[in-house]
Amino acid sequence: MQEQPRSIGLIDCNNFYVSCERVFRPDLLTRPVIILSNNDGCAVSRSNEAKAIGVKMGVPVFKIRDLVKDHGIEVFSSNYVLYADMSNRVMSILSEYSPIQEIYSIDESFLDLTGFSDIRERARAMYERVVRDTGIPVCVGIGPSKTLAKLSNFVAKRHPKSNGVFNINLLSPGQVNSVLTNIPTEEVWGVGRKLTASLSEFGIDTVLQLRDADIASMRKKFGVVMEKTIRELRGEACIELEEMASAKKQIINSRSFGKSVGTIEDVQDALAHFVSNAAKKLRDQHSIAGMMQVFIQTDRFRTERPQYCPSVTIPLVMPTANSMTLQKWALAGLESIFRPGYLYKKAGVILSEICDASTYQGDLFASVPEDTEIMKVLDKMNARYGKGTIKLSQDGSRQSWKMRQEKKSPEYTTNWDEIPVCV
C-alpha cells in the first residue's frame, strides 16, 4: 500500500478587509477600494481594481492622493470589529472541513486534510461554501507542507484556470518543477526583502533553484530557518500545525496619535488607556507580567523637529495583571522619561516576563494582597455592558491623542445602532 502524502490546506481570504466592506456595500464590487491602517495612515488592503491602478501595498495614503481622486478610489478606515466578526464566521465554517485547524491570522487558516479520500471535492466545497454563507471570497492551496500549501495558494490566487483551488500534490514531478521555476523566491513563506536580495547574489531567484540548493551550505550561510524552508519546499513537513493558540510571551499596546501632543497630561491619558488594554489582554489569557516597558516617541518623519524617543523598563516585584497596579507603575515610568518641549507622536507599553497566573506562588509576605476581584468585576461589567463602561480615572478622558478614523464603515454585524436602515 502506498503511503499518502501529507495534505495541508491553506485557505486565504481574498483582499480580506476590502471583501468585508463589500459584503455590505455590493455597489463596491467592481470599484477600486482600499482600506487604511490605523490612524488612516497606509493602504493595507486593496481590491484588484486598486492594485491594477497601481496602489502599492503599505503606501501612505497622502502619497496617492491624486490617484485616489483621479480614479475615484473608495477609501475606508479599518473597521476591526467588523473584520474580526467576519473572520470568526469564515473560520467557523472552515472548521467543519477538518478536525485539525490552525487559525493562522485574521484571514488565513491551515487545515490538515491528510487521510480524506475526497480532498478535491472537499476543497471545492469549502471554497464555494464560504463565499455563499459569508460573502467573503477565498482561495484554497494544498500541499505536503505548510510552505508548499502557501505556495499552492499563491498559484490558486494567480491562475484563473485554477478557479481558486490548487493542489500541488496532484502534479507530476515534472509539472511541479515547471510551476516552481516560474515563481520568484520572494513569494516563499519566510523569504522577505532582505533574503530575496541575498539569495539573488548566490544566483537563486526562483523557487525551484531554492528547493534544489545544497542544504548544508545554505544552512551555514542563512541559518536554521532557511534549512527548514528548503526541506518544506521538498515536501518534508517540518512545521506542524498549531491548533491551540499559545499564550503570548509579550503583549504590546501602542498607537500613533492623531496629532502630536506636548503636555504630560495628554501622554498620561493615552498611556493609561494602553495599559488598560494590555492588562485586559493579559487577564484574558490568564497570565501575569513580571516586566513592563513604557516608551514615548516624537514624530520620526518630521526630521526638522527635535527627536526624543526614550523608554524605561520597570521590573514588577510582584508580577501582576492588575490594571491599577500596572497603571501606577507606568505613569511613574512616564514621569521619569518625559521631557517638556517635545511634540510626542506615539506612546506605548510592553508587558513581558509573562507567566501563568495560577502557577505563580505569590508573595506570602505582601502586606496588602492584590485585589484581583475588582479586575474580575471590571472585566465582567465591560463584557456585559460594552467596552469602556468602567475604566480607571486616568484612562482616555482627554481624547486629544485619539487616532484619526474618518472613514470607518458601520459595525454592521455587531452593533444594533449602526445597522443602516434599508430603503
Add this chain to the structure above:
DNA sequence: TCTCCGATTAGAC
C-alpha cells in the same frame, strides 16, 4: 572562554 542578557533585525500579516 562561556553564558547570559538586552537590543537589534527580519519576517509575517
Add this chain to the structure above:
DNA sequence: CTAACGGTCTAATCGGAGA
C-alpha cells in the same frame, strides 16, 4: 483647510558584561 508614513508578535542573531 491642515497635515499627512500602522501595530503586534516571534525567533534568530549580535555584542557586551560578568562569571
